[in-house]
Amino acid sequence: xxxxxxxxxxxxxxxxxxxxxxxxxxxxxxxxxxxxxxxxxxxxxxxxxxxxxxxxxxxxxxxxxxxxxxxxxxxxxxxxxxxxxxxxxxxxxxxxxxxxxxxxxxxxxxxxxx
Amino acid sequence: xxxxxxxxxxxxxxxxxxxxxxxxxxxxxxxxxxxxxxxxxxxxxxxxxxxxxxxxxxxxxxxxxxxxxxxxxxxxxxxxxxxxxxxxxxxxxxxxxxxxxxxxxxxxxxxxxx
Numbered sequence: 001x002x003x004x005x006x007x008x009x010x011x012x013x014x015x016x017x018x019x020x021x022x023x024x025x026x027x028x029x030x031x032x033x034x035x036x037x038x039x040x041x042x043x044x045x046x047x048x049x050x051x052x053x054x055x056x057x058x059x060x061x062x063x064x065x066x067x068x069x070x071x072x073x074x075x076x077x078x079x080x081x082x083x084x085x086x087x088x089x090x091x092x093x094x095x096x097x098x099x100x101x102x103x104x105x106x107x108x109x110x111x112x113x114x
Numbered sequence: 115x116x117x118x119x120x121x122x123x124x125x126x127x128x129x130x131x132x133x134x135x136x137x138x139x140x141x142x143x144x145x146x147x148x149x150x151x152x153x154x155x156x157x158x159x160x161x162x163x164x165x166x167x168x169x170x171x172x173x174x175x176x177x178x179x180x181x182x183x184x185x186x187x188x189x190x191x192x193x194x195x196x197x198x199x200x201x202x203x204x205x206x207x208x209x210x211x212x213x214x215x216x217x218x219x220x221x222x223x224x225x226x227x228x
Contacts, residue, residue: 031214032214034216034217041202041222041224042221042222043116043118043204043206043219043220043221043222044157044204044206044217044219045116045219046216046217046218049214049216051214089157093212093214101159101162101170101172102159102217103159104149104156104157104158104159105156106156107156107157
């Protein structure tokens with residue numbers, strides 16, 4: 001069955017360092033992959049989308065890579081700040097009938113320590 | 115503020131009861147998605163509507179149903195409620211249907227079944 005795995009439920013890093021979050025998927029080939037940020041008790045917020053023919057996408061301090069051979073996406077936050085502390089969800093898009101749907105991973109909880 | 119509104123914010127009800135959750139998408143968005151998020155299940159896709167028609171179904175129980183009205187707002191009906199239905203229910207919207215469109219999430223409705 002289709003499966004999404006995000007590395008370790010929790011990740012702690014020191015302020016100023018680069019945080020790297022991993023998303024691995026098995027048994028399907030998404031054409032798109034999105035990353036979202038979720039704060040406790042709030043709805044997810046869209047961050048970045050990457051297509052299967054794109055190797056890398058950047059937005060300010062954020063960078064996403066998409067390796068369709070490894071079936072993996074990496075999400076990097078450079079010069080991390082305490083305000084970056086949140087849960088980050090990866091969401092590959094899968095086919096469901098005539099639509100392509102997002103399936104969310106369980107998330108990685110990032111804590112940036114001052 | 116994503117532009118997606120959900121009511122009510124909190125709902126406490128008893129087992130066996132029926133409730134209706136309401137969602138208004140962002141202005142101009144035609145697609146509405148419903149998700150359930152509980153502590154042990156992560157963010158689970160329930161159902162999607164596009165311009166009034168059901169587009170895709172996820173892990174939605176038979177006790178649950180939804181619809182999208184001509185003004186594009188959507189309602190999620192949950193009946194014969196069980197303790198396990200306690201969760202955060204999110205509505206999201208996107209301009210069109212498809213995994214390449216970012217989704218905008220509402221603030222959620224927290225349902226507690228006692």
